[in-house]
Amino acid sequence: MDQRPDATQRPDATQMAGGAADILSHEPSLPPPALDDDVREAEERGWTPAKIGLWAVISLLGGLAWIMLALVRGETVNAIWFVFASVCTYFIAYRFYSKVIERYLLKPNDRRATPAEYKADGKDFVRTDRNVLFGHHFAAIAGAGPLVGPVIAAQMGYLPGTIWIVVGVVLAGAVQDYLVMFFSMRRGGRSLGQMAREELGVIGGTAALVATLLIMIIIVAILALVVVNALGESPWGVFSVGMTIPIALFMGVYLRFIRPGKVMEVSLIGFVLLMAAIIGGGFVADTEWGAAFFHLDRVTIAWGIIVYGFIAAVLPVWLLLAPRDYLSTFMKIGVIVMLAVAIVVVRPEITVPAFSEFAGKENGPVFSGALFPFLFVTIACGALSGFHALISSGTTPKLIEKERQTRFIGYGGMLMESFVAIMALVAAISIDRGIYFAMNAPAALTGGTVETAAQWVNSLGLANVSLTPDVLAQTAKDVGESTIVSRSGGAPTLAVGLAHIMQQFIGGPAMMAFWYHFAIMFEALFILTAVDAGTRVARFMLQDSIGNFVPKFKEASWRPGAWLCTAVMVAAWGAVLLMGVTDPLGGINTLFPLFGIANQLLAAIALAVCLAIAAKKGTFKFLWIPAVPLAFAAVVTITASFHKIFLPVPAVGYFANNAAFAKALAEGKTSFGTAKTVAAMEAVVRNTMIQGVLSVVFVVLSIVVILTALVATVKSLRAGGGTDHEDPAKPSRVFAPAGLVPTPAERELMAEWNALPAGKRLQQAGHH
């Protein structure tokens, strides 16, 4: 650094822009492809009284809402405050914090063409209207995760979860998505794995690849476990979710052979059939044969999903995955809009305390472990989700029209997912707390019947909770199920909460059963799509890795290789799934933290790669932007992993539990804790060993990646920067506004472009 005589030689923004001016000089016959920097600055920094007033109102409303949630201790709190607190915070973060990231760290340059422009091929690289791409990206990142984690985390009361979802997304989750998307866009849409390899070298890159593969397996397994728990002993659920397979097959054939390309049409047909499947499920479950035929225990359903996962992953995409994608995108947008409207209209009163009795303990029945760090891993999606890094690199960057739009799509898209998590939390805490614990504790605690469950819940000594068996039986009847006791996994609780809110909005109590199964259906739909797609991606990663030794495996069209690798991947997640289903300790209770840890270790890997890239860009003063969330994610996940590995408390530590059960077995006991037989005890010994070993492998791999990233960062710091791997800059010949609503200056420039004769400008991407 001392070689530089003065700061002006630092390759800062103005210099780079100036240096690149010759390459990026625009064609004189065309209007400029970007706003003039001074005009944009003036617009951004010009504070009119109306603008100041607006932001003052947003800030005051947000502040008031947080006071209502956090400080005012009434009997109840209205759900609308959750909406105001989160949405106002999102607006402020988007307007101010993401602007800081844009201005000082990323420095997008709209005079540079995006991959969608310079690599345009009409297929993968296509300039897409920013608002369309926002919806598209959102549909790709949001799935069942934000609907499940907050429900499970509600064990500790509403406040810890709410704060983490909102603060986490602002400082960590949305930052990760934005940075990864921007860096991938500058690299022609390269994937996270490729960027890790480039920036961190062979060791870091390989560790990142192996970690990603393992994390994918564990995430698919636990998502599948959520579906199994939702469908177990539920003839209605099994029927209607099962019907999605023939519906998707029909849609696939329709699109391939009957009316190719009529995506909207077939999606509407599929949606109608889906509704018919939900309604029909009620009738089928009412008949004697239907109840008998579709009443499956969890182990059978788990095997069903394993077989399904294999077949779905080897079938061609057009037959099952593509139509399922259309259906789930359709459902996703519909459900989320509906839920938001319903919460705003119904405004349920929340009776759950801000901090529950379990907030200070580490042996809660829904998930075990202390608030720090386990709350932060239980809620991953919605606050910080590493999986998004895989989506934000790859598909979306190939579709972005202008560099400045990454803030809206990357940062804004993740804020939207966070809002979904808040709504899921509101839906889950709008139901009675007694019912919540009866539904989410493992059968080993509740005993599985309404009487034992009510007795157990009342014995917990929760404030204002007195549960009667009748309430549990009645709730089950309302939602059209035989029982709701120990329906853990989050999805059924969310479904009850959603049914509870929606019936006040549309249809009344008679519609509760429909809404319940509607919710189960869409969660299952999201998850099964993720299972199918996840298995495919994992298979390709495996094929690619084996291909380094046996080149034949790299050929994607070589069937035996594809089938073998698919089988290996399905066997891997299938084994974890079966382990969770048969676990005497309750499955979700012990496995869900592993899901969160895996997801956030991936986030730590992604942020570490971003840190190394940012350091190479030479913007040292603002390295804290990726460093702060990286440090937090690393501390949380590594602490959580160490708790799981080393903590002597059997409820939390895998090896402690393992030792306790092994000792009991050695002493010749035939029943220990919640395991009532020797076989169950042996299962616990086996499961805890596998879970423990997995935890060790994850954390070791992640530490390797983080360390290599830190080494790369320090190297760049010493050298004053590093070689970047960006694609060479090419001049842009299109213009589009950066955010949702164009600013006056952007409108003016758009008008200039629109005034061009049609032949002179590139085809406009969107028509809005």
Add this chain to the structure above:
Amino acid sequence: MRQFAVRLRGLVGYLEGVLGADAYRKYLAHHHEAGHAFPPMTEREFWRDRTDRQDTSPQGRCC
């Protein structure tokens, strides 16, 4: 009423974009603009090509 029809068409167009239903239109636009000498794929060919390419380059869906 007319206003409503315009709005509705806008909404449908937006949803089509999000679903990717307008992919063929965009492909044709790109094809013409690029000035290729060979004829563009037909709609049926395009959609086959699109899903068949996904077979060999899978994309994850999020949790």
